[in-house]
Amino acid sequence: xxxxxxxxxxxxxxxxxxxxxxxxxxxxxxxxxxxxxxxxxxxxxxxxxxxxxxxxxxxxxxxxxxxxxxxxxxxxxxxxxxxxxxxxxxxxxxxxxxxxxxxxxxxxxxxxxxxxxxxxxxxxxxxxxxxxxxxxxxxxxxxxxxxxxxxxxxxxxxxxxxxxxxxxxx
Numbered sequence: 001x002x003x004x005x006x007x008x009x010x011x012x013x014x015x016x017x018x019x020x021x022x023x024x025x026x027x028x029x030x031x032x033x034x035x036x037x038x039x040x041x042x043x044x045x046x047x048x049x050x051x052x053x054x055x056x057x058x059x060x061x062x063x064x065x066x067x068x069x070x071x072x073x074x075x076x077x078x079x080x081x082x083x084x085x086x087x088x089x090x091x092x093x094x095x096x097x098x099x100x101x102x103x104x105x106x107x108x109x110x111x112x113x114x115x116x117x118x119x120x121x122x123x124x125x126x127x128x129x130x131x132x133x134x135x136x137x138x139x140x141x142x143x144x145x146x147x148x149x150x151x152x153x154x155x156x157x158x159x160x161x162x163x164x165x166x167x168x169x170x
Contacts, residue, residue, distance in 0.1 A: 033132060034128075037125070037128050041121040043093075046074075046080070048121075048125075050085065050088060051088065051110065051118050053070065054070075054094070054108060054109065054110050055114075058110060064107040065107060066107055067082065067108055070108055085108055092114075093111055094109065094110060094114055
């Protein structure tokens, strides 16, 4: 069943609220397209993000990944990371151990099953992502990446200001 969404009304001049609504709408549609894709391999989008991140870290030879570092890499709050990791561990896709450096910290690593899942799903995932972006030309994709990167840097600056108290001390 195809569900249509309501278009965002055009303003006489593009306004920040209009752009914001368009971005939220696009993110919602992206989630709608991606969620069924991830379920074909038995995980959710956030679970895939953790598996893929650990796979990439492993491939780069970066060593152990602390649970807190994983959350920071993915911009996910610690309770959410803990819940996702717990589920992936129950599924046999991750191992969680005490850090060799700090026994209070937990490190996370792929199991053979987790590694196999990433390797067996990566090509299908890449093809699906290509399909998602097939509505844009290569030049439009480059421009979108440029704009998203610029906006990301701006949001990082804003987030840093929000996290720093008015007195200027972190």
